[in-house]
Amino acid sequence: MFEVFRKYLSSKANLSDADFERIKAVSVIKKLRKHQYLLQEGDVWRSNAFVAKGCLRRYQIDAKGQEHILTFATENWWIGDRDSLLTGNPAISNIDAIEDSEVVLINKENFDQLCQQLPTFNEFIQTILQKSFIASQNRIYATISYTAEEKYQNFISTRPELANRVPQHMIASYLGISAETLSRVRNQMTKK
Amino acid sequence: MFEVFRKYLSSKANLSDADFERIKAVSVIKKLRKHQYLLQEGDVWRSNAFVAKGCLRRYQIDAKGQEHILTFATENWWIGDRDSLLTGNPAISNIDAIEDSEVVLINKENFDQLCQQLPTFNEFIQTILQKSFIASQNRIYATISYTAEEKYQNFISTRPELANRVPQHMIASYLGISAETLSRVRNQMTKK
């Protein structure tokens, strides 16, 4: 599974074989069965996780016990709880596997060292953060300005790989609408 | 006005007098009257802007002509269009002054140089990006999971400096609810 990670890295940053070895030395492969937690609310998140295979979600549970999905991550995505990682506080979000998955974990200390030692690595990691932030802002725009149907349309075009991969009630949760509304919206769309 | 910026910087990063001089040399002060644009949709955004005085907002206009506010920035905040800055594409958002304001502008090239030359500067800029992203994710959670009243309550506690400073229809726009609903929510809250 490290090969998937290596292939991803080499497409993003110019790294030598020695660099790859250094990265490999601090990478930990973790296999997850469907429904298995990678992070549970209350625990501290101390790593960066790269998804080599499968699909995971990050979500928070509100006062009424409802889940709200913040992130989906499939192959070649990163996932984690940045808040907990940065502050060291217990996480308020959960991460679990939607499918049997494999992730590459690099703990914070090792990851920071890699960033310091490998400038190209650092650079593309920074770019990911930049792009993630921009995507996050775009999602806010969608959430505050779109109707339910527009939210779903936008989801299909921005995350096409997920539309037929994850259950629809999870897509609904991600979009902030009810599963029933999503079902009706989809029904309407086919009639057009 | 550079003094405000200097004071802010010195509270965030360990910088020498020479460093400050270097920063000052590439800083451009810009004064804005209320309602004046700092960035207009269609133009390319090429700087980082620090708010030394006043209050600005960043917003997008939807297909129906409605404004949706993405960001408020008061003293000691940064504002800009990261998407346009990163990609070089024309901005789809607008930035204008809600009050008479003064901003410190540093263009992209100079800013990147500062980051390369001043490690502590770079470090705290990265931290701001991290925290901004976390805040953005928290806002998504609020937007997809809270009722109108909860959104406003949350706004008051996360952005107390804005609650009595910007018009309420702008707060409503930021929260993704109508101005009338916000008015009613506020009315209800006083009765409790």
Add this chain to the structure above:
DNA sequence: GAAATAGCTTGATAAATGTCAAGATAATTC
């Protein structure tokens, strides 16, 4: 300081979306 504009509130009504319940089908588990 009169006139114009912007901001806020309130009522009446409409529209969008949520909730609850039931049933159908598909997928998973033992």
Add this chain to the structure above:
DNA sequence: GAATTATCTTGACATTTATCAAGCTATTTC
């Protein structure tokens, strides 16, 4: 492969929020 569980759909109805319109203040402009 039978039983269980998860997923999706649909209907009926409730609730939340939006929209439209009017009026009232406060603020800004000339």
